[in-house]
Amino acid sequence: MTATPWAPYDALLLVSFGGPEKPEDVVPFLQNVTAGKNIPVERLEEVGEHYYGFGGKSPINDQNRALIAALEQDLAANGVDLPVYWGNRNWDPYLTDTLRQMAADGVTRVACWVTSAYSSYSGCRQYRENFADAVAELAAEGVQAPQLDRLRHYFNHPGFVAANLDATADALRTLEDEVGAEKASAARLVFVTHSIPDAMEDASGASAAEGLPGGAYTRQHRDLAATIVAGIAERTGTTHDHDLVFCSRSGPPQVPWLEPDVNDHLTALAGEGVPAVVLIPIGFVSDHMEVIYDLDTEAAATAEGLGLPFVRAATAGTHPAFVQVARELLLERAAAERGESPVRPAVGDLPPSWDVCPPGCCANLRGPRPALCGRD
């Protein structure tokens, strides 16, 4: 019998952050997210209000349900006969419960697709620590969890690039309808991602053992931003000026986080006489609370107050090119695990990211903890 193209995998696992579903969930959810972290209580109250403002429900779980439905369709349409599971870090369905179910279903080895495209403690190692914790918890129950392989970071995968490029082009067309071709062609493309502490940025992708310098988080975002700007120039003939800015800063004020903040930046752009802005939330794969509150509510109000025309581009969501990324990465990794040398598509100036993280990469700044899917 010949191996299937997806051997040795017998499942795909969507790994995500989780979010509250109703008002009573908000406080316990925030406690899960911030356990052991130095987040001021005022900041937590403020973020709680963002959730209550949307009925106590984060959009993230429904986004993931829609993504899973799209993944199941995509796999079936392409003859890949694998079940899709879903496990979160901070809310039901929790990773541990999902792995317990997978073990009961007889799953032995699973490709894990994380809803975070870039290197950072939050988007990389913290999930790998969550894997180690969940596997250990099940072992203590006498349950052998399936083997977990984390699919590579996909910020520069052609499918993720295509979804974000399409969204940027659509947003520019919307802007043109609103303000006319002249202003739209002079619009600034403002790429936005989640701010992180400077120290987390310095540790992102860094490996002393392998001489890797860190700073991968912003390097990866800048690479994708440049690719999108070039793609827009190819489509429209206009090379827009662009910036990378940050949203959703938390932590104590004395701890430095990546800047500029999106609101400060919009103010600066209006001061420079920039006629319009397209905001492109490349840091988020779907419309998370950060997108619907920090961008669509807060940053939109800032732009409105400045009289600065502003359109927010869509997130990758269930764009078919994005949905396909999971299947392509799973088949790529499966081939590699079978000892073949698959093509590893990547667009831009950076190489495809690694399958297995180098020692120490995206370090936990509170000290080392067990983590899977890495060589440490």
Ligand SMILES: CC1=C(CCC(=O)O)c2cc3nc(cc4[nH]c(cc5[nH]c(cc1n2)c(C)c5CCC(=O)O)c(CCC(=O)O)c4C)C(CCC(=O)O)=C3C
């Ligand atoms: C890089 C990054 C991503 C992208 C990569 C990834 O996906 O991981 C991300 C995603 C998300 N962050 C989310 C929510 C929150 N993040 C918080 C806190 C923090 N985020 C951080 C970074 C990131 N966060 C950091 C450095 C902190 C400080 C505490 C710490 O060191 O961990 C807090 C606490 C309150 C606050 O301080 O804001 C909340 C509520 C949600 C769910 C949204 C929804 O409900 O739709 C999602 C997808």
Ligand SMILES: [Fe+2]
């Ligand atoms: Fe966060």
